[in-house]
Amino acid sequence: MYAMQYEITLPADYDMQVIRRRVAAKAPALDHLPGLGLKAYLIRERGVDGSPVNQYAPFYLWASTGGMGGFLWGGAGFGGIVDSFGRPVVRHWTGAACLAGPDRGGVPRHATRHTEPMPADADPTGLVTEAVADLRRRARQPGIHTAALAVDPRSWELVRFILWTDAGAAGDAPLYQVLHLSTPQLGEISRAA
Incomplete structure (x- = not known):
């Protein structure tokens, strides 16, 4: 499993309805994309849920x-982003775990992404093992659809991504709105918490 995200920060006065309409029109095309476990179409809207930006x-x-690869450079979708917004930096991480939460059958409305650097003098084996155990505990919380953990071995950073049907327990990580969720191979990459 591999995790990936790009962030397109838009002007403060940008009409986010443009993004909502774009997602409504184009998102279903990825609902059956081979190789895709999950795509969460996320936005942050300035002034909503504490967001300082439109994104x-x-x-x-x-x-x-x-x-x-097929998505990014094989013609399976990323070209539309490049045509509309230019080519953004694409962050990517090696997946460590993807867990089904108790609300997997619900519709996620929010998402969080929390990043945490690993101490430079620590063995990643123990840190990732502890982070997976922590993710298992978190993934059992009510309101969680899916929880995932990934690692960036270039910067030695842990990334925890959670989809929420109820964001009441989301904590202090930036809160994204979920506009659509494509899950063609989610069952193949996830286990029960």
Whole structure:
């Protein structure tokens, strides 16, 4: 499993209805994309849920690198982003765990992404093992649809991504709105918490 996200920060006065209409029109095309575990079409809207910015920031969990490559440079979708907004930086992480929460059958309305640096002098084996155990505990909370953990071995950073049907327990991480969720191979990359 591989995690990926790009963030397109838009002007403060940008009409976010444009993004909502874009997602409504184009998102169903990825509902059956081979190699895609999950795509959460995320936005942050200035002044909503504490966001200081307008941003389109989809988050992906890929079942295969072939699917990810096909999307980014194989003509399976990313070209539309490049045509509309230019080519954004695409962050990516190696997946460590993807867990189904108790509300997997519900519709997620919010998402959080929390990043945490690993101490430079620590063995990543123990840190990732502890982070997966912590994710298992968190993923059992009511209101969680899916919880995932990934690692950036370039900067040694842990990334925890959670989809919420009820964001009441989301904590202090930036809160994204989920406009659509494509899950063609989610069952293949996730286990029960």
